[in-house]
Amino acid sequence: MDENTLPERDVWSDWLRHGRDGGDPDYAQAMRALVERYVERVLDGAALQPGETFADIGAGEGLLALRALERTGGDLHVWLTDISAPMLQHARALAEARRVASRCRFLCAPAEQLKGIADGSLDAVTTRSVLAYVLDKSAALREFHRVLRPGGRLSIGEPVFQDEAVAAQAMRTVIESSPPEAVSPLLRLMHRWKASQFPDTDAAIRASAIAGYSERDLVRFAQTAGFADVHLELHIDTLPSIVRTWEVFINTSPHPLAPPLRTIMDEKFSPGERELFERSMRPVIEDPRAVNTERMAYLTARKPRA
Numbered sequence: 001m002d003e004n005t006l007p008e009r010d011v012w013s014d015w016l017r018h019g020r021d022g023g024d025p026d027y028a029q030a031m032r033a034l035v036e037r038y039v040e041r042v043l044d045g046a047a048l049q050p051g052e053t054f055a056d057i058g059a060g061e062g063l064l065a066l067r068a069l070e071r072t073g074g075d076l077h078v079w080l081t082d083i084s085a086p087m088l089q090h091a092r093a094l095a096e097a098r099r100v101a102s103r104c105r106f107l108c109a110p111a112e113q114l115k116g117i118a119d120g121s122l123d124a125v126t127t128r129s130v131l132a133y134v135l136d137k138s139a140a141l142r143e144f145h146r147v148l149r150p151g152g153r154l155s156i157g158e159p160v161f162q163d164e165a166v167a168a169q170a171m172r173t174v175i176e177s178s179p180p181e182a183v184s185p186l187l188r189l190m191h192r193w194k195a196s197q198f199p200d201t202d203a204a205i206r207a208s209a210i211a212g213y214s215e216r217d218l219v220r221f222a223q224t225a226g227f228a229d230v231h232l233e234l235h236i237d238t239l240p241s242i243v244r245t246w247e248v249f250i251n252t253s254p255h256p257l258a259p260p261l262r263t264i265m266d267e268k269f270s271p272g273e274r275e276l277f278e279r280s281m282r283p284v285i286e287d288p289r290a291v292n293t294e295r296m297a298y299l300t301a302r303k304p305r306a
């Protein structure tokens, strides 16, 4: 790719660098701590050793890849791959600032087609919060299998969004199957909000990269791709919410392809609806006892030796 024609930003860099934390430093710090916990878990699963070479697929700003170099030490080498050229540029700048760029290689490629990484050349493949956005997850798993050496390890950590879509779909069903006067105005707004961020019909859920699969499908995709010793843990944790203010709540979005609530309210709510929504939801969001449910699937597997 010609360095002079690279876009400076895209949907992925906008979210990773701004949309995820809404520009709030306290929230950004709390979010970072949460994400770092997921990264450590994926790295535990990868069991990287000094001298090995691995690829972090959908590396984003290099959080996992650069942490792996720090954590494992020695002469661990890493491929950072991503479809986002701006994110790879950012990751490269961070690697240079930390003086580890000589141990990094950067590849702008989709997870489903890692052209440039030779067959059987890697000791491990990691990916965190990437497969959720890949429509053909089976193709990505086959590609991970291709680039791993026999005995090579796979470690994945993915958010599971299906329940969010099912909740949006349930709201739609209630609204469509009830007499209009029986549906509360707040439920209509809740649905409009959720349906702007997640698919809310059977067909849309099935066709969706983020909601059209369950953690069990991840196991099936890995097995079908040829992996052995497939192990999946689904972690569902109700944690104290890290969203402490209404402003953070409306300025952030749950994933890179979802608009923040502020945009949804501006575009899809009347002034009266905005007022009703904020009056009803602000106390819930700013309640110090508020909790958030996190759903993460961690999968490890191995490419058979023979």
Ligand SMILES: C[S@@+](CC[C@H](N)C(=O)[O-])C[C@H]1O[C@@H](n2cnc3c(N)ncnc32)[C@H](O)[C@@H]1O
Residues within 6 Å of the ligand: 012, 016, 057, 058, 059, 060, 061, 062, 063, 064, 081, 082, 083, 084, 087, 109, 110, 111, 112, 127, 128, 129, 130, 133, 134, 256
């Ligand atoms: C939520 S971010 C996670 C970034 C990083 N893995 C981390 O843990 O911080 C999702 C990343 O996946 C990348 N991505 C999305 N679709 C992809 C695809 N088909 N192939 C490779 N990367 C992809 C995006 O560019 C973005 O960097």
